[in-house]
Amino acid sequence: xxxxxxxxxxxxxxxxxxxxxxxxxxxxxxxxxxxxxxxxxxxxxxxxxxxxxxxxxxxxxxxxxxxxxxxxxxxxxxxxxxxxxxxxxxxxxxxxxxxxxxxxxxxxxxxxxxxxxxxxxxxxxxxxxxxxxxxxxxxxxxxxxxxxxxxxxxxxxxxxxxxxxxxxxxxxxxxxxxxxxxxxxxxxxxxxxxxxxxxxxxxxxxxxxxxxxxxxxxxxxxxxxxxxxxxxxxxxxxxxxxxxxxxxxxxxxxxxxxxxxxxxxxxxxxxxxxxxxxxxxxxxxx
Amino acid sequence: xxxxxxxxxxxxxxxxxxxxxxxxxxxxxxxxxxxxxxxxxxxxxxxxxxxxxxxxxxxxxxxxxxxxxxxxxxxxxxxxxxxxxxxxxxxxxxxxxxxxxxxxxxxxxxxxxxxxxxxxxxxxxxxxxxxxxxxxxxxxxxxxxxxxxxxxxxxxxxxxxxxxxxxxxxxxxxxxxxxxxxxxxxxxxxxxxxxxxxxxxxxxxxxxxxxxxxxxxxxxxxxxxxxxxxxxxxxxxxxxxxxxxxxxxxxxxxxxxxxxxxxxxxxxxxxxxxxxxxxxxxxxxx
Numbered sequence: 175x176x177x178x179x180x181x182x183x184x185x186x187x188x189x190x191x192x193x194x195x196x197x198x199x200x201x202x203x204x205x206x207x208x209x210x211x212x213x214x215x216x217x218x219x220x221x222x223x224x225x226x227x228x229x230x231x232x233x234x235x236x237x238x239x240x241x242x243x244x245x246x247x248x249x250x251x252x253x254x255x256x257x258x259x260x261x262x263x264x265x266x267x268x269x270x271x272x273x274x275x276x277x278x279x280x281x282x283x284x285x286x287x288x289x290x291x292x293x294x295x296x297x298x299x300x301x302x303x304x305x306x307x308x309x310x311x312x313x314x315x316x317x318x319x320x321x322x323x324x325x326x327x328x329x330x331x332x333x334x335x336x337x338x339x340x341x342x343x344x345x346x347x348x349x350x351x352x353x354x355x356x357x358x359x360x361x362x363x364x365x366x367x368x369x370x371x372x373x374x375x376x377x378x379x380x381x382x383x384x385x386x387x388x389x390x391x392x393x394x395x396x397x398x399x400x401x402x403x404x405x406x407x408x409x410x411x412x413x414x415x416x417x418x419x420x421x422x423x424x425x426x427x428x429x430x431x432x433x434x435x436x437x438x439x440x441x442x443x444x445x446x447x448x449x450x451x452x453x454x455x456x457x458x459x460x
Numbered sequence: 461x462x463x464x465x466x467x468x469x470x471x472x473x474x475x476x477x478x479x480x481x482x483x484x485x486x487x488x489x490x491x492x493x494x495x496x497x498x499x500x501x502x503x504x505x506x507x508x509x510x511x512x513x514x515x516x517x518x519x520x521x522x523x524x525x526x527x528x529x530x531x532x533x534x535x536x537x538x539x540x541x542x543x544x545x546x547x548x549x550x551x552x553x554x555x556x557x558x559x560x561x562x563x564x565x566x567x568x569x570x571x572x573x574x575x576x577x578x579x580x581x582x583x584x585x586x587x588x589x590x591x592x593x594x595x596x597x598x599x600x601x602x603x604x605x606x607x608x609x610x611x612x613x614x615x616x617x618x619x620x621x622x623x624x625x626x627x628x629x630x631x632x633x634x635x636x637x638x639x640x641x642x643x644x645x646x647x648x649x650x651x652x653x654x655x656x657x658x659x660x661x662x663x664x665x666x667x668x669x670x671x672x673x674x675x676x677x678x679x680x681x682x683x684x685x686x687x688x689x690x691x692x693x694x695x696x697x698x699x700x701x702x703x704x705x706x707x708x709x710x711x712x713x714x715x716x717x718x719x720x721x722x723x724x725x726x727x728x729x730x731x732x733x734x735x736x737x738x739x740x741x742x743x744x745x746x
Contacts (some may be wrong), residue, residue: 184472186470186472188476242732242733242734243732243733244730244731244732244733245730245731245732245733246728246729246730247558247560247562247725247729247730247731248725248729249556249557249558249686249689249691249725250556250689251689251724252688252689254569257569257572257688257689258569258571258572258575260687260688261571261572261575261576261579261684261687261688262575264575264579264683264684264687264688265575265578265579265582265684268579268582268680268684269578269579269582270535270536271535271582271584272533272535273584274533276533283540283543283544285544285547286543286544286547288739288743289544289547289548289550289551290547291739291742291743292551292555292739293547293550293551293554293555295736295737295739295742296551296554296555296557296736297679297682298557298559298682298693298694300696302734304736304737304742306742307742307743307744308742308743308744309743309744309746310743310744310745310746311746312745312746313746316746383696385671385672385675386671386675386696386717386718389671389672389675389676389678389679390675390676390678390679390682390694391679392675392676392679393583393675393676393677393678393679393680393681393682393683394554394679394680394682394683395679396583396584396676396679396680397550397679397680397683398547398550398551398554400535401546401547401550402538402543402546402547402550403535403536403537403538403543405535407584408584408676410586410669410672422744422746431672432672438537439533439534439535442532443532443533443534444530444531444532444533445530445531445533446528446529446530446531447528447529447530447531448528448588450581450582450590451581451590453574453577453578453581456577456581456590456592456593456594457574457577457593457594457595457596458593458594458595458596458708458710459596459598460595460596460597460598460599460602460708
């Protein structure tokens with residue numbers, strides 16, 4: 175038979191290889207199509223979602239859909255010269271604010287701290303969810319545990335995780351992983367963002383833009399502290415969130431955003447001789 | 461020759477298929493190994509990175525590594541009774557703040573707005589990068605273009621992207637995609653976060669925690685506005701960033717974080733009758 179000639183085995187071999195290649199290719203295409211389909215459908219549903227909405231939040235209906243009545247709003251109105259003076263005075267006051275790492279152990283009246291937290295709580299928030307919890311720690315034992323957790327993690331951050339560059343950037347402002355102020359400051363305020371809420375019935379309630387909202391509240395909190403002559407340093411301890419959350423027994427929907435030691439500055443407090451950008455470098459008029 | 465027997469072609473065919481299968485498998489493994497390697501090394505280098513640091517930021521050395529000298533810091537210190545009074549007064553003032561969508565077209569002195577922006581610029585920022593740009597728009601033509609862009613996108617957001625649930629949530633506070641205040645308010649302040657900076661030599665400079673920093677600055681800005689009797693509503697227009705950035709000719713490293721119409725409240729301004737959580741619901745004492 176001509177079929178069993180000398181070249182036939184090679185033809186069959188080549189033919190087999192071609193078939194196998196096609197088969198593998200078709201399998202790959204099928205797989206790629208499937209995974210593309212998955213991407214398509216998710217991007218279709220949440221195409222509009224930006225970074226801050228990418229919580230692990232279930233989208234479920236809420237139960238408080240009542241339309242709130244509107245009420246007249248007439249806040250105090252100042253004459254132009256008073257406005258100008260108030261704007262200048264407030265700028266002068268806020269411009270004196272500095273991040274201070276040298277905090278005095280002197281006691282601070284609790285009521286002042288309470289008013290400062292109340293003030294932070296006046297911040298706006300996405301869909302009025304008020305997604306913040308301020309944990310105010312004055313117990314020395316708990317403060318020390320917080321310090322231990324933060325220093326443990328910060329040392330690892332500085333030594334291994336952050337890379338030479340960041341360590342150099344922060345060296346400019348003499349930050350190290352030793353945070354004595356966590357023991358010394360009369361209060362530590364740990365600000366948690368609630369990444370979702372719990373509606374009646376135990377279902378998850380979306381907290382839109384929770385991180386931005388809580389950060390805005392922190393800005394108002396800083397203003398309130400400066401207004402009473404107290405100091406702090408805004409810190410965002412890397413990787414400490416879960417351990418601190420466990421220590422402070424916060425629920426699973428809360429994530430640590432900021433840790434603020436609060437007190438009077440120590441008598442020998444110093445700050446790096448930083449300058450702020452002038453208005454022309456931060457504002458554009460159109 | 462026995463080699464060219466009747467079964468040989470089939471043996472060769474099977475053998476070829478086996479070889480091709482092994483070859484494809486080894487190519488796949490190599491590919492998987494490479495991509496796994498990439499993940500490993502990136503997770504090794506930036507394992508500590510949290511959401512806010514996941515910018516599209518190149519990590520490159522900076523040139524301003526000088527150690528800044530420290531200077532003494534002694535801010536004003538108030539007696540306890542004055543502190544208490546100041547904390548109460550500031551709380552009362554800030555508690556009067558509401559998000560207002562009914563803004564008067566009356567002119568507002570430019571110098572007041574400048575002082576408000578200066579005040580926002582006193583905010584702390586990660587590694588003192590001051591990663592904010594405040595674009596203050598008073599030109600009616602540009603304001604109208606902004607309104608058109610925002611309403612275009614917001615209508616799509618409301619109708620298609622946001623889903624029934626969010627629309628219901630916002631219905632409570634009577635938000636719709638018609639934003640008359642964008643034409644009416646004497647100023648629109650568009651707050652951009654600089655996701656990275658440009659160091660000397662044109663290299664990218666990391667802006668750590670830029671979104672949190674700019675949000676904190678917005679909190680201080682809100683306090684400064686309230687302090688002079690002006691109103692705003694914090695808005696974070698979805699999907700408008702790129703078009704507004706192009707309109708305002710902001711560079712590629714800037715992304716829109718917030719859009720704030722600023723002015724006096726209109727004489728007939730109303731606000732939804734919302735309550736704020738009491739201290740006990742937002743603070744935990746330890």
